[in-house]
Amino acid sequence: MALIVHKYGGTSMGSTERIRNVAKRVAKWHRAGHQMVVVPSAMSGETNRLLGLAKELAPSLQNAAYGRELDALAATGEQASSALLAIALQAEGMQAVSYAGWQVPIKTNSAYTKARIESIEDQRVRADLDAGKVVIITGFQGIDGTGNVTTLGRGGSDTSAVAVAAAIKADECLIYTDVDGVYTTDPRVVPEARRLHRVSFEEMLEMASMGSKVLQIRSVEFAGKYKVPLRVLSSFTPWDIDLAEEASSGTLITFEENEQMEQAVVSGIAFNRDEAKISVLGVPDTPGIASQILGAVADANIEVDVIIQNLSKDGKTDFSFTVHRNDYSKTIDLLKGQVVPKLGAADVVGDARICKVSIVGIGMRSHVGVASKMFRCLAEEGINIQMISTSEIKTSVVLDEKYMELAVRALHRVFDLDKDEEADSIA
Amino acid sequence: MALIVHKYGGTSMGSTERIRNVAKRVAKWHRAGHQMVVVPSAMSGETNRLLGLAKELAPSLQNAAYGRELDALAATGEQASSALLAIALQAEGMQAVSYAGWQVPIKTNSAYTKARIESIEDQRVRADLDAGKVVIITGFQGIDGTGNVTTLGRGGSDTSAVAVAAAIKADECLIYTDVDGVYTTDPRVVPEARRLHRVSFEEMLEMASMGSKVLQIRSVEFAGKYKVPLRVLSSFTPWDIDLAEEASSGTLITFEENEQMEQAVVSGIAFNRDEAKISVLGVPDTPGIASQILGAVADANIEVDVIIQNLSKDGKTDFSFTVHRNDYSKTIDLLKGQVVPKLGAADVVGDARICKVSIVGIGMRSHVGVASKMFRCLAEEGINIQMISTSEIKTSVVLDEKYMELAVRALHRVFDLDKDEEADSIA
Numbered sequence: 001m002a003l004i005v006h007k008y009g010g011t012s013m014g015s016t017e018r019i020r021n022v023a024k025r026v027a028k029w030h031r032a033g034h035q036m037v038v039v040p041s042a043m044s045g046e047t048n049r050l051l052g053l054a055k056e057l058a059p060s061l062q063n064a065a066y067g068r069e070l071d072a073l074a075a076t077g078e079q080a081s082s083a084l085l086a087i088a089l090q091a092e093g094m095q096a097v098s099y100a101g102w103q104v105p106i107k108t109n110s111a112y113t114k115a116r117i118e119s120i121e122d123q124r125v126r127a128d129l130d131a132g133k134v135v136i137i138t139g140f141q142g143i144d145g146t147g148n149v150t151t152l153g154r155g156g157s158d159t160s161a162v163a164v165a166a167a168i169k170a171d172e173c174l175i176y177t178d179v180d181g182v183y184t185t186d187p188r189v190v191p192e193a194r195r196l197h198r199v200s201f202e203e204m205l206e207m208a209s210m211g212s213k214v215l216q217i218r219s220v221e222f223a224g225k226y227k228v229p230l231r232v233l234s235s236f237t238p239w240d241i242d243l244a245e246e247a248s249s250g251t252l253i254t255f256e257e258n259e260q261m262e263q264a265v266v267s268g269i270a271f272n273r274d275e276a277k278i279s280v281l282g283v284p285d286t287p288g289i290a291s292q293i294l295g296a297v298a299d300a301n302i303e304v305d306v307i308i309q310n311l312s313k314d315g316k317t318d319f320s321f322t323v324h325r326n327d328y329s330k331t332i333d334l335l336k337g338q339v340v341p342k343l344g345a346a347d348v349v350g351d352a353r354i355c356k357v358s359i360v361g362i363g364m365r366s367h368v369g370v371a372s373k374m375f376r377c378l379a380e381e382g383i384n385i386q387m388i389s390t391s392e393i394k395t396s397v398v399l400d401e402k403y404m405e406l407a408v409r410a411l412h413r414v415f416d417l418d419k420d421e422e423a424d425s426i427a
Numbered sequence: 428m429a430l431i432v433h434k435y436g437g438t439s440m441g442s443t444e445r446i447r448n449v450a451k452r453v454a455k456w457h458r459a460g461h462q463m464v465v466v467p468s469a470m471s472g473e474t475n476r477l478l479g480l481a482k483e484l485a486p487s488l489q490n491a492a493y494g495r496e497l498d499a500l501a502a503t504g505e506q507a508s509s510a511l512l513a514i515a516l517q518a519e520g521m522q523a524v525s526y527a528g529w530q531v532p533i534k535t536n537s538a539y540t541k542a543r544i545e546s547i548e549d550q551r552v553r554a555d556l557d558a559g560k561v562v563i564i565t566g567f568q569g570i571d572g573t574g575n576v577t578t579l580g581r582g583g584s585d586t587s588a589v590a591v592a593a594a595i596k597a598d599e600c601l602i603y604t605d606v607d608g609v610y611t612t613d614p615r616v617v618p619e620a621r622r623l624h625r626v627s628f629e630e631m632l633e634m635a636s637m638g639s640k641v642l643q644i645r646s647v648e649f650a651g652k653y654k655v656p657l658r659v660l661s662s663f664t665p666w667d668i669d670l671a672e673e674a675s676s677g678t679l680i681t682f683e684e685n686e687q688m689e690q691a692v693v694s695g696i697a698f699n700r701d702e703a704k705i706s707v708l709g710v711p712d713t714p715g716i717a718s719q720i721l722g723a724v725a726d727a728n729i730e731v732d733v734i735i736q737n738l739s740k741d742g743k744t745d746f747s748f749t750v751h752r753n754d755y756s757k758t759i760d761l762l763k764g765q766v767v768p769k770l771g772a773a774d775v776v777g778d779a780r781i782c783k784v785s786i787v788g789i790g791m792r793s794h795v796g797v798a799s800k801m802f803r804c805l806a807e808e809g810i811n812i813q814m815i816s817t818s819e820i821k822t823s824v825v826l827d828e829k830y831m832e833l834a835v836r837a838l839h840r841v842f843d844l845d846k847d848e849e850a851d852s853i854a
Contacts, residue, residue, distance in 0.1 A: 016483040019484060054510075054511060057446060057447060057450075057515040061514075066514055069514045069517070070514070072510040073506075073507055073511060076503035076510075077503075079500075080500055080503045083496045083499040084500060087488075087493055087500070088484040090485065090493060091484055097496075103575075
């Protein structure tokens with residue numbers, strides 16, 4: 001008998017028909033002898049519907065003054081879907097009870113619309129589990145120190161599920177979603193892309209931050225911090241498939257570094273074209289340059305991703321970085337208006353038509369030559385690299401966006417990710 | 428400066444446009460110097476939508492096992508509308524805060540789907556009011572002793588508003604609804620029916636229980652018990668009408684018996700055709716007959732309204748009562764199967780085609796001849812009276828249903844309720 005947390009996304013909860021299927025699936029796990037906690041999202045479309053009503057009432061919801069009420073409003077979506085799931089389980093003959101975040105309680109700070117979980121009480125949940133009940137806990141929400149409802153931000157239900165799993169020391173947290181696992185890269189770009197059976201949480205972190213939108217990045221961080229085994233799997237398999245088959249499907253995100261994992265070099269290729277590149281040219285190469293440029297950008301609440309400072313030449317250097325494309329013109333204006341005159345830089349140039357492609361793999365730690373293999377591969381395809389950024393388990397390059405698919409496919413092949421089922425797993 | 432509670436029904440909260448109008452109206456009151464607490468219902472249709480989803484998941488929601496989750500589900504409707512109203516008020520430049528029942532808290536017993544309010548904490552609300560905020564409190568719901576969400580049953584938001592008004596010792600509780608007050612009778616039956624400016628809470632109680640569905644009866648009981656001045660008024664007047672005009676519109680339900688009120692004899696005519704008449708004939712006239720007949724009916728969970736026992740003749744009597752029409756056949760079957768054989772009664776007869784017409788008036792206490800004036804009026808119209816039942820401030824007759832409109836119109840005229848504006852009010 002294991003203690004298991006299931007998390008179901010909005011699509012999986014999108015209709016009473018689907019909620020009934022979730023109930024049947026959970027009942028199957030419970031009847032197999034497992035203690036079950038379920039964390040559902042709101043029914044798909046519900047959060048948007050509620051926030052749409054709010055938007056009709058207040059023109060600028062970004063105003064922090066609305067935060068408390070927006071959270072009270074949005075939290076009702078998960079409260080309703082949780083109660084509906086409890087009713088569906090009861091209709092299946094199960095004992096089930098749903099708790100809103102404040103009832104558990106899931107305590108958070110008071111940062112409305114993007115609160116952080118601080119602690120989770122497990123007594124009430126444990127007592128119900130020991131009494132044979134299925135416990136349903138609303139995703140996405142909590143309660144702050146003065147009794148106000150908070151939400152964790154979009155996709156927060158993943159984080160809720162992992163945090164609950166950590167608090168009750170669950171044996172595994174299963175994230176049921178509309179994809180059947182984590183792939184070596186996006187199958188829409190590379191048809192040969194294959195599902196990974198296992199991936200380390202550090203690799204998952206790099207992939208999540210690169211926009212492989214399978215899991216909210218905070219939930220992966222949480223899983224790593226509390227060593228919660230996390231599995232991403234499809235909610236679209238029939239509910240009555242064999243439990244052992246279901247339990248080993250999808251992708252296991254693990255914190256264990258076993259020997260087999262060390263053998264893999266590159267686990268996946270991540271990519272996006274969400275960014276734009278900006279270069280400040282002819283900057284005096286004196287201490288504090290980076291903080292002067294990036295400080296102004298940060299003050300304008302613009303997030304910076306890749307940062308490169310070139311070698312100095314004649315006491316001048318070029319300083320480049322990427323921002324989200326939505327922030328591109330704003331950043332250019334900011335630099336031209338404030339930073340360039342102040343620094344005495346020569347010019348600011350930029351390019352919004354770029355992409356970022358990364359190879360990710362925990363094996364890169366112990367293997368030399370991985371990055372140069374990447375660069376050689378791109379060179380052989382005639383692709384010019386504009387920027388390079390490396391971390392322990394990731395190497396990212398910025399390219400002209402027209403090369404994105406070509407680069408991803410070539411790298412996928414070069415790092416043997418096209419190979420057969422035997423090699424498909426890094427485990 | 429007064430402390431005022433406003434309650435808005437589902438229709439008044441039925442769209443963002445209407446919620447904005449509610450916010451503007453509340454803001455007008457606040458700007459006039461009043462401390463404001465608002466109790467909204469869920470947006471119209473929302474509670475039905477949520478319970479409809481539940482019904483798709485569980486065939487027999489009547490099962491008490493579903494109660495806890497049904498309440499958790501239904502309570503989200505008012506939580507959302509309350510947050511939306513807070514946002515609308517903030518968009519109007521007001522400070523506003525919404526509280527769910529559990530946040531106030533409004534403590535209830537654990538009778539899910541029909542909970543009773545036990546106590547209301549007023550500290551948090553008072554602190555907010557003193558800080559100049561408009562406080563919004565969800566109608567319809569509370570929290571029980573072990574932290575579960577409860578609801579008060581359909582129409583419970585009226586009761587919530589009155590209970591909140593009692594707890595914070597509000598100067599007046601205004602119930603905004605889709606009618607503009609309490610009428611002498613239903614204007615669809617008697618075009619001459621006129622709005623009452625004042626009505627005593629006892630009269631209102633009799634009218635509410637007779638099916639004048641303006642206010643939930645429990646809210647009127649509550650208002651009487653805690654002496655909360657209650658006003659029923661239209662939410663469809665323009666939000667920007669003169670405040671003094673608005674504040675004296677509608678109907679005031681008052682617990683004060685002033686001299687003027689004593690002058691009125693009959694305030695209104697109530698009627699319904701929801702009932703059916705049943706007579707047990709030839710019952711031995713011995714002690715305990717009534718309890719034997721009605722005990723069996725009560726055990727079957729059937730509510731009895733009018734009860735008449737005729738004079739005895741030759742040691743036998745006839746015993747008649749009315750039940751809701753939906754319970755008619757069930758009651759007949761029950762009596763024929765169990766009661767008649769046991770009592771040795773002669774027969775059971777019944778009639779579902781009846782109506783009940785009542786005259787209601789606090790002045791009946793001190794005026795003689797009111798009932799006989801009613802009977803004479805009906806006789807002059809050629810209407811046969813089947814049953815009569817009287818209380819201190821009400822006289823009800825059971826008639827063939829075909830005479831209902833005729834009787835109501837005749838009584839409305841005979842008791843001078845058709846008269847001009849001056850007489851329209853009992854005040």
